[in-house]
Amino acid sequence: MKSSVELVVHRRGRSPEEPFPFADAYCIVVAGGGKTCRVRWPGFCKDSGPCPSRKPRLSECDFLLNRSAAAVHLVGCGGAGMRALAEYARDLGWQVSGSDAAVNGRVRGRLEQCGVTVHEGHSSEHISPGLDALLYSPAVPGSNVERRAARERNLAEASYPQFLGAVSRERQAIAVAGTHGKSTTTALIAEALSDAGKVSAVFCGAEILSRERHGWAGPGNWAVIEACEYRRHFLDLSPEIGVILGIEPDHFDCFSDLDDAIGAYSQFLARIRPTGLALINVDQDSSQGLARGGGRIETLSAIGAAADWSAVVTRHSAAGVEMNISFHGELEARISLPILGSHHSANALAAFAALRAAGLSSSAIADSFARFSGLGRRLERHSDWRGVIRLDDYAHHPTAVRAVLEAIRNDVAVSSETRIVCLFQPHQVSRTRPLLDDFAAAVSVADEAWILPVYAAREDGAGVANELSREMSRRVPRPCRSAFIPSLDHALTTLETALRPGDIVVTLGAGDIDCLHYDLPRRFP
Secondary structure, eight states, X not given: OEEEEEEEEEOTTOOSOOOEEXXXXXXXXXXXXXXXXXXXXXXXXXXXXXXXXXXXXXXXXXXXXXXXXXXXXXXXXXXXXXXXXXXXXXXXXXXXXXXXXXXXXXHHHHHHHTTOEEEESOOGGGSOTTOSEEEEOTTSOTTOHHHHHHHHTTOEEEEHHHHHHHHHHHSEEEEEESSSOHHHHHXXXXXXXXXXXXXXXXXXXXXXXXXXXXXXXXXXXEEEEEOOOGGGGGGGOOOSEEEEOOOOSOOTTTOXXXXXXXXXXXXXXXXXXXXXXXXXXXXXXXXXXXXXXXXSEEEEESSSOSOSEEEEEEEEXXXXXXXXXXXXXXXXXXXXXXXXXXXXXXXXXXXXXXHHHTTOOHHHHHHHHHTOOOBTTSSEEEEEETTEXXXXXXXXXXXXXXXXXXXXXXXXXXXXXOOEEEEEOOBOHHHHTTTHHHHHHHHTTSSEEEEOOOBOTTSOOHHHHHHHHHHHHHHOOTTSEEEEOOOXXXXXXXXXXXXXXXXXXXXXXXXXXXXXHHHHHHHOO
């Protein structure tokens, strides 16, 4: 049953009443605790008693977005997206608490610095009486003790993707999707719109180094959202501008094959508002079919394919990438992007096209890009250690691993004699197994490849994590020297004894391998 529904909730000690709309007429819980609820829609009005079957509502937290004061609790606050949400909420002036099973010390410090109360572990006691809503990571199951406590107290509840969906309905939104480059493209768009005073909300999957943040709120009209395809979370969004950077086989625990993934991206395009724009990179065969769909579409290419928008790299070095961006063959701008890796030309092109559609001038975009300082864990350079250059990247797909290592080989290594040592921590058994040979070939761009056990996030794959990594190390082609490293602690001691001045060491993976860069100088000054 579809209808315009108004829900008025009276909470004990709370006034005035706060009406808010729902898109669907779901069963509403109003049991006990001094709380009553009235549901109105045409031809029906009644006071409700206890309800045995409360269902989660997609719009359950929409009412928060127009409030200057609120109290929310975030379950799974240590994740990248949830951190962005916490930072955004604090900018709005909300009271924010959060919990996670284990919170990285650095992340905890960042959250507490912006005023978030962080709890280690989960407990029903974290659901305080004054809360307005509970927001949770999609990785947190409904059986979580805090989510159960919120339901018992009839708190409004929404997942992170659902909250982003609410933001995209309330604001003009730019949503950035694709297998690679989402965070960098999101950050480039967010920084330029912020410079112009036009951003209202930012949710990025990586730390933007200039701000030491994943997210923030602003005075403008545009929300900038990194759109995750995992479990089709991006289908909660309703953007004005939707960006697809490319589609490759990935998330094998979610998509049965590449066609299944392409179908999800097609559904994402269908979520773009009728007045909106789709920007699609057509450098891969998988996305070319989407560009022939309906609606307003502009195509992108960074490798010379026929497209509306094109980027041509004119220079790349350790200092960054320079490129010319054109629209329908006419030069729009000469861009200087001060981050390592010519593969970022595709990200810059997508960001540029989105920003032009949002109303920014070419010169304003170029000026913002020239000041971009990069992202955490995206070819992030740490301080040298004993004459060794140290880099870290989130790459966890063969295409990204190869791109990162080629950027280091081409733009960082001072000579052909410079030794590149790669420490790779594969991410998820379900991804590693079907791409095993591709990973082995990708890491062989380095001179030495040390393979750690698979980081089995969201999986019960500990039994095969070691064996898969051992097998990968055996398949790495020569002349690259490869070895299996059984633990992070073993990797630390190996780094201390095996590295020599002039080497470049790079850690790759979406797990916890980056901790090596913090532990190495502490343990071995």
